[in-house]
Amino acid sequence: MQHDATVHVIDDDQAVRESLAFLLQSVRIPAVVHESASSFLTSLTTGQNGCIITDIRMPDISGIDLLRRIKDLNVPMPVIVITGHGDVPLAVEAMKLGAFDFLEKPFDDEAMITTVRLALNRAKQAEKASADRADLGKRITSLSSRERDVLNGLIAGHSNKVIAANLSISPRTVEIYRANVMTKMQAESLSELVRMAITAGLAGSD
Structure with a gap:
């Protein structure tokens, strides 16, 4: 059974992750927070859908390292990366690793909401395409x-x-x-x- 589409907010800064979650929940987008990429990966279960917002600079596992892990694990959720001033090279690397988009701090609330909605729509389309392929596979069999x-x-x-x-x-x-x-x-x-x-x-x- 699949979970409802949820935005996973990953940031080692408590204030940032809580404010992001509040912003998303204020427009009725479900959000959960994770203090590190490790805690997110630990909580990851099969069938989760939605998208991920992660800071690019974090101790332990960075946003870039998280993207690599997600790619290796074939996690279908789009990833939005938050970057600081001067992190454009890292943002470009993130996009090459499959990030859906990146936003520079300080980001505009409306820009974040719009980007999240686009990412969730992408995730929904990917989920439907996957289900369609599975259905076609059964027909072919x-x-x-x-x-x-x-x-x-x-x-x-x-x-x-x-x-x-x-x-x-x-x-x-x-x-x-x-x-x-x-x-x-x-x-x-x-x-x-x-x-x-x-x-x-x-x-x-x-």
């Missing part, structure tokens, strides 16, 4: 070996006649398998089937 062969032929752009010749079966039999594929994949057109194949990473299969 439901195909028989021969139906999968026909699917591969279709997404390769082959006609029923060519698929039939390649598989040493009749075009009529290909039509039957093709109808089964469309039904099982829940595709209403060939173009929709191709889009599904691309999403599932099947495009280019032989």
